Amino acid sequence: xxxxxxLLRCLALYREMPWRFALTATLFAVGNLSMAWQQWLLGRAxxxxxxxxxxxxxxxxxxxxxxxxxxxxxxxxxxxxxxxxQYLSGLMALIIGQDLLFILRERIxxxxxxxxxxxxxxxxxxxxxxxxxxxxxxxxxxxxNFWRQVFETALLIIATVGMxxxxxxxxxxxPLVITLAGMAILVSQTDHLVTLDRAVGQAYDEVxxxxxEGVSGVRVIKAFSLEPSRIADFSNQxxxxxFHSRQALAYACSHIPLPQIIIALxxxxxxxxxxxxxxxxxxxxxxxxxxxxxxxxxxxxVEGIGxxxxxxxxxxxxxxxxxxxxDAKPGIISGTEKLPQGxxxxxxxxxxxxPAAQDNAILQxxxxxxxxxxxVALVGTTGSGxxxxxxxxxxLLDADEGTITIGSDALGWKNIKQLDTTDLRRRVHVVxxxxxxxxxxxxxxxxxxxxxxxxxxxxxxxxLASAEDVLRRLEYGLDTRIGDRGITLSGGQRQxxxxxxxxxxxxxxxxxxxxxxxxxxTTERRIIDNLRELKQSQGRGLSLLIVSxxxxxxxxxxxxxxLAQGQIVAVGTHQQLAQHNSIYRELMGVADGH
Numbered sequence: 001x002x003x004x005x006x007l008l009r010c011l012a013l014y015r016e017m018p019w020r021f022a023l024t025a026t027l028f029a030v031g032n033l034s035m036a037w038q039q040w041l042l043g044r045a046x047x048x049x050x051x052x053x054x055x056x057x058x059x060x061x062x063x064x065x066x067x068x069x070x071x072x073x074x075x076x077x078x079x080x081x082x083x084x085x086q087y088l089s090g091l092m093a094l095i096i097g098q099d100l101l102f103i104l105r106e107r108i109x110x111x112x113x114x115x116x117x118x119x120x121x122x123x124x125x126x127x128x129x130x131x132x133x134x135x136x137x138x139x140x141x142x143x144x145n146f147w148r149q150v151f152e153t154a155l156l157i158i159a160t161v162g163m164x165x166x167x168x169x170x171x172x173x174x175p176l177v178i179t180l181a182g183m184a185i186l187v188s189q190t191d192h193l194v195t196l197d198r199a200v201g202q203a204y205d206e207v208x209x210x211x212x213e214g215v216s217g218v219r220v221i222k223a224f225s226l227e228p229s230r231i232a233d234f235s236n237q238x239x240x241x242x243f244h245s246r247q248a249l250a251y252a253c254s255h256i257p258l259p260q261i262i263i264a265l266x267x268x269x270x271x272x273x274x275x276x277x278x279x280x281x282x283x284x285x286x287x288x289x290x291x292x293x294x295x296x297x298x299x300x301x302v303e304g305i306g307x308x309x310x311x312x313x314x315x316x317x318x319x320x321x322x323x324x325x326x327d328a329k330p331g332i333i334s335g336t337e338k339l340p341q342g343x344x345x346x347x348x349x350x351x352x353x354x355p356a357a358q359d360n361a362i363l364q365x366x367x368x369x370x371x372x373x374x375x376v377a378l379v380g381t382t383g384s385g386x387x388x389x390x391x392x393x394x395x396l397l398d399a400d401e402g403t404i405t406i407g408s409d410a411l412g413w414k415n416i417k418q419l420d421t422t423d424l425r426r427r428v429h430v431v432x433x434x435x436x437x438x439x440x441x442x443x444x445x446x447x448x449x450x451x452x453x454x455x456x457x458x459x460x461x462x463x464l465a466s467a468e469d470v471l472r473r474l475e476y477g478l479d480t481r482i483g484d485r486g487i488t489l490s491g492g493q494r495q496x497x498x499x500x501x502x503x504x505x506x507x508x509x510x511x512x513x514x515x516x517x518x519x520x521x522t523t524e525r526r527i528i529d530n531l532r533e534l535k536q537s538q539g540r541g542l543s544l545l546i547v548s549x550x551x552x553x554x555x556x557x558x559x560x561x562x563l564a565q566g567q568i569v570a571v572g573t574h575q576q577l578a579q580h581n582s583i584y585r586e587l588m589g590v591a592d593g594h
Contacts, residue, residue, distance in 0.1 A: 006319035007312070010139055013100050020096050025151070027089035031082055032152055036159035036294065038078045043290025045071040050285045097144040104136045107326060116331045117396050118355075125212050127205045131325050134204055135318035142315030153301045160294040164270070167287050171273055175266030175295060179302055182263035193313030196248035200314075201321055203241040210234050248313075263302045270295035332398050334421040340411040343372035343541040344427065344508040346393060347413060351402035353388060362388050363399070363566045370509075372408045373541030375528070377554045379587060380563030386547045387432075389563065390511045393545070394428045395421055406509070429502045430511035435494035442471070443478035445497065449505035457504060464530045465500035466523050467493070491518040499527065512546045521552035528556045551588050562587075 014021040048054045048067060056064040112120075112128055120128075157179065164172030214221065214230055221230055274291050277283035283291075351366040363385045370376050380386050391397045392404060395416055406428065407413035416424060429449075437445050446458045453461075455478060462471055470493045474480035482488050482497075489497065495518050502510060510531075516524050534542050546553060554560055560577055562570040562584050570581050577584040 006323045007139075007142065007316045009323060010100070010104075010143065010315075010319050013103055014096070016103055017096055017099060020092060020099075024089060024092040024096060027085055027092060028152055029155055031085040031089055032155035033159050034078060034082050034085070035156065035297065036163050038075065038082065039290050039293045039297070040163055041071075041074060041078070042293065043286040043288075045075065045286065046289050047284050047286030093144055097140050100143055101136055101140040104139060104322065105132055108132050108136065108322065111326050111328070114330055115328060116398075117391065118331055119328060125209060127209075128325075129208045129212065130201065130205045131318075131322050135201065135321050138311070138314045138318040139322065142312055142319075145311055156298060156301050160298045163294055164291055167283060167291055168273075168277055171270060171277070171283075171291060174269050174273070175298065178266040178269065179263055179298065183302065185262065193248060193251060195317075196244065196251060197314045197317035198320075200241065200244045200248055201317055203237070203244045207234070207237045207241050210237055264299055267292075267295045267299045332395050332421065335416075335418040336420055337414055337418045338420060338423050339406060339414065339427050339508075342411050342508075343408060343543070344406055344411075345372040345374065345408055345543055346370040346509060346545070347403075347405045348389075348392075349403045349405075351389075351392065351399045351404060353385075353392070353397065354400050361566055363392075366402070366563075366566075366568045368561050368568055368571065370543050370545060372508075372543055374559070375532075375544040375546065375557045377557035377560045378545055378547045378563060379549065379554060379560060379584070381587060384563045385566045386563055387513050390430050390513050390545065390547055393509065393511055394425045394430055396430070426505060427507055428509040428511075429505055429507035430513060431498050431502045431515040433514040433517060435491070435498045435515070437482055437489075437494060437497060439481070441479050441481050442474060442497070445482065446478075446501050446504055449501045453504055458500075461500040461504040462497075464503050464527070464534075465496045466526045466530065467496035467500050470496060492520075492523075495519060496523075496527075503531075507542070509543045509545070512544065512548075514547050514549070516546075516548065516553060517550070521550075524550075524553060525556060549587075551590065554588065560584075 045054065048071065054068040054071065056067070058064060108128075108131055112132075157176070161172045161176045164175065166172075210230075210233060214234065221227060270291050274283060274288045278285070278288055346368070347370075348366055348368045351363055352361055353363040354361045366389060368376075378386050378389065388397065392399055393406075393416075398417070404416045405413040406416055406419070406424075438448075443455070443458060446461065447453050450457070458478060459468075459471075462468055470489070471477060474482075495515055499512070499515060516527070519527070528544075531542050531544065544557075546557060548554060554574055557574070559571060559573055561568050562577060562581065564583055570577055570584065572580075578588070578590050
């Protein structure tokens with residue numbers, strides 16, 4: 001049922017705030033029940049006027065207004081009280097609506113952080129942003145309208161129909177049947193509205209994705225003078241979004257009037273049947289007027305549901321999209337074991353990875369040994385699976401077959417699927433080629449790896465990454481804000497800062513996914529020499545797996561692993577591979593034996 005009616009699951013979120021929910025529900029109940037009571041009292045007052053009791057003429061010609069003034073005071077007091085209650089109930093509804101919006105967005109963001117990279121690659125940034133913004137906002141609107149339209153209307157139907165039945169059973173039951181029939185038609189139309197709004201949501205995803213790429217890729221766009229074509233593409237997507245939105249609105253506008261007309265017939269019934277009852281003497285004038293007022297209130301309130309039916313249809317589609325995300329199960333489940341303290345190595349045995357949407361395997365039968373403290377270069381043509389293999393080590397992706405173990409002969413070896421992922425990723429760190437820095441200070445970006453790191457530790461990490469000159473050029477040193485994605489820094493500076501951040505985490509195994517591609521050979525050699533000296537200077541050895549296509553980088557490694565068509569086809573030193581492997585010689589551009 002929860003998957004069929006995703007909007008009901010959102011209503012269940014009210015249990016996060018039980019006292020406010022109970023208070024708001026009570027205020028709405030008091031406000032709507034008092035409306036029926038107010039109209040019933042108005043009928044009694046009119047009946048007193050009809051009988052000549054409201055204003056009494058005495059024999060001396062004076063008029064006694066005490067009864068009329070009493071009724072006036074009672075009705076004014078009830079109206080004032082209802083106004084206060086309605087204000088408080090509306091305010092509470094808005095407050096808990098905002099609280100629910102916060103809860104939803106927090107859960108979405110948390111889920112996005114926990115889902116694995118495979119899910120993100122499949123769904124893209126635009127869909128995530130849309131669910132967090134547009135879809136969550138639509139749910140908030142629906143939840144607020146739930147109080148004002150659905151809950152209030154249900155209470156009002158109970159109160160008004162009950163009061164009308166008090167006067168005469170048929171006077172109340174017929175409007176109830178008519179109202180329920182009209183509402184059933186309204187509800188039956190929402191399925192198509194939901195389908196239309198799903199198309200609107202998908203179009204909005206594409207708009208969001210294009211906008212995100214247009215902002216983050218502005219350098220590429222300007223470099224190739226792509227502004228006109230990008231603007232044209234964006235305009236086309238906005239027009240598609242507007243087209244689907246107009247379709248949804250047109251359907252709502254053309255189909256909602258029919259049930260509203262049916263619901264309005266209950267007003268006609270009360271007028272006609274009420275007049276009949278007056279003629280038979282079974283209903284007085286005050287009760288008739290009260291019945292008409294009750295019917296009028298009922299019709300207007302139910303018609304209000306029709307006017308917001310588009311909101312509920314939109315919210316139902318948005319709720320389905322949000323719960324699709326929240327119900328997604330992470331493909332990578334954390335183990336519970338911890339890695340032992342000390343130098344660590346890696347063993348890969350017949351590792352394979354087969355994406356569900358592709359026939360060809362990305363990796364197959366990959367076996368490799370990285371000893372503790374060893375530097376291994378991983379080389380291969382573009383698309384051979386180097387980055388994918390590197391992502392397996394901290395379990396950013398999971399292998400479909402084979403085993404990966406981490407440890408040493410002295411400390412023992414552990415299967416990474418049995419390890420706690422937080423501990424694993426603290427000890428096994430991968431620095432991607434894309435150097436991502438947040439729009440914050442240099443110190444804040446560094447402390448992402450180690451929140452309690454001192455300035456001395458940060459400076460040492462920058463020294464190891466040969467980034468002291470970057471720090472010297474910054475106006476405010478560690479407190480300098482480095483802009484969105486590190487835009488104020490060059491590519492090489494960003495790479496060294498990201499490498500320093502990884503070193504600050506005290507990782508035992510470090511993967512560099514072409515993370516030194518923007519560095520010159522001298523700087524690169526200085527960094528590798530610094531890392532080799534870690535054992536002597538700090539007493540800890542660091543195992544390195546470096547993905548690179550630069551010969552200068554490969555020459556710094558202890559051994560080289562050659563990856564071709566998803567398989568590790570050769571492992572050895574540079575001299576061995578250059579002498580015996582033609583694929584390696586062609587890839588690195590070296591002569592036989594060099």
